[in-house]
Structures are given as structure tokens and as C-alpha cells.
Amino acid sequence: MTTVAPENITDTPPPPLQEGRLYAFFFDVDGTLAALQAEPDAVSIPLIVRDRLLALSQATDGALALVSGRPIAQLDALSAPHRFPLAGVHGAERRDAESQLHRVTLSEKVVTPLQNMLQQGMSAMQGTLLEAKGMAFALHYRQAPAFEHQVLALAESAVEKFPGLQLQPGKCVVEIKPQGTDKGAAIRAFMQELPFKGRIPVFVGDDLTDEKGFLAVNAMQGISVKVGEGAGHAHYRLNDVADVYDWLEQLLSQIKHNNVGKGSRL
Ligand SMILES: [Mg+2]
Structure with a gap:
């Protein structure tokens, strides 16, 4: 879990864009572009907002990407009819601006027994939800907050048992994902490629999963924007x-x- 110094608390709104500078935009989805819902499937982005994202993308030569814990298939559905560069599952899968897919995989030798272990553990906790994302798992307890500690303990024991995994806590969810994947790494990867390369990165997110992204854009003299309360x-x-x-x-x-x-400078 990220530790945060009190001096990192800010209430300053993001600054206006400077004329003549080139920007690249990265957005988290849940809690940032879409209001959180009791069920992850009930989340949506209003069409007018999807259209604003498209307009912003067109004004930056396509330097706009969604960076989320959701799989990219869900991100495409949430942003339809538009199609943006995407980082899904906290960067374990990424579709770059050339539509090339980059995917971190877990061995079947890990996935099957890990899924069995998690299914068994979660089925004993009524109201919790196990979401399998291929190379990652999300253990949701929004509907059963009393199980927070048990869910966390189950996730911790899974990470201890199987090598190459790490925990990613979030809002009413704990995720298990491949080591070395995070939103900061995903943003850095985009920033090495056109049309992102050479631009000032702007990243907007709301949750613990976004802290690595904030650190990454801060290190690139970018603009990091937290949505909602809490230090970071x-x-x-x-x-x-x-x-x-x-x-x-x-x-x-x-x-x-x-x-x-249009399609040139901000
Ligand atoms: Mg979020």
C-alpha cells in the first residue's frame, strides 16, 4: 500500500493548458470518467463525455488513452462508438496508438490453481464477487464490506503461494496481478511512442491504483490530478x-x- 506524506494533500484545481505546449491525456475510468456503482457492470460513461474525449483526442493528434484496471474489451465497450489507445488490467494489457496489443500473461500452471483457490475462498463469503481477467483477478467486496479483512487475507495468501504476482488494493476491491504491471509503467510505455512522445502527460485518477500513474507523470513534469478526497x-x-x-x-x-x-497543437 502507498504511504503518503501529509504535504502531498492538495486542493488546487488543474492549471489551464499553456498555449504552444503539447499535451497527452491519460484517464482512469471507474470513479474518474464513470461514477462508481454497486455492481461493476452497471458503470457507464455518458455519451456526451465520450464525445468530449474524442474531441480532445482529435485535438491532440490522438494522444489520449484510457488507463484502467478493467480489461480492454470492457474499456472498448464503455467508450464505444469511439476507439482509443487503452491500458487494461493496470497495464497488464495495452493497445497502443497503432492498435498493437501488448499483453503480460500468467502461466496456466498458475492461473488454474489460483482461480480454484480464489473461487473456493470467495464462495464462502456471501456477497463477494470474483472477477477473472485472464492474467489477473479482482476480488470485489462492495456488496459485503464486512468481509474486507477476510478478502484481503485470501488475496495475501494467494500471492504468497504463487510466484510472480502482486496485490493491488482499490476501493472495495483487492486485485491480484502480475508483478511489474502498474499504471505508471503503462503511461511510461505510451510516452515512449507516438503520438504521445514529447508531450506533457496529464493523468487523472481517483484510487490507490492511480498513485503509480501520478508518480510517473510527476517524474515527467506532467500534471497529476486526483479525483475526490484523500491524500496522494x-x-x-x-x-x-x-x-x-x-x-x-x-x-x-x-x-x-x-x-x-484541429489535429495540431493545444
Ligand atoms: Mg478509478
């Missing part, structure tokens, strides 16, 4: 998902106001 490594804050939607509109009007050509 982000330098700026937006209060909630509705604020993110408003901010997207502001970004687009800044671009228009700056009289910048």
Missing part, C-alpha cells in the same frame, strides 16, 4: 466525476479559445 501523490484535485466532465469541457473551450487548428 497528485499535485492537483477535482472533487468528483461531475467536475471531471466540466473540466473536459473547459479543456475543449481552451483549445477553441486558443484558436488552435
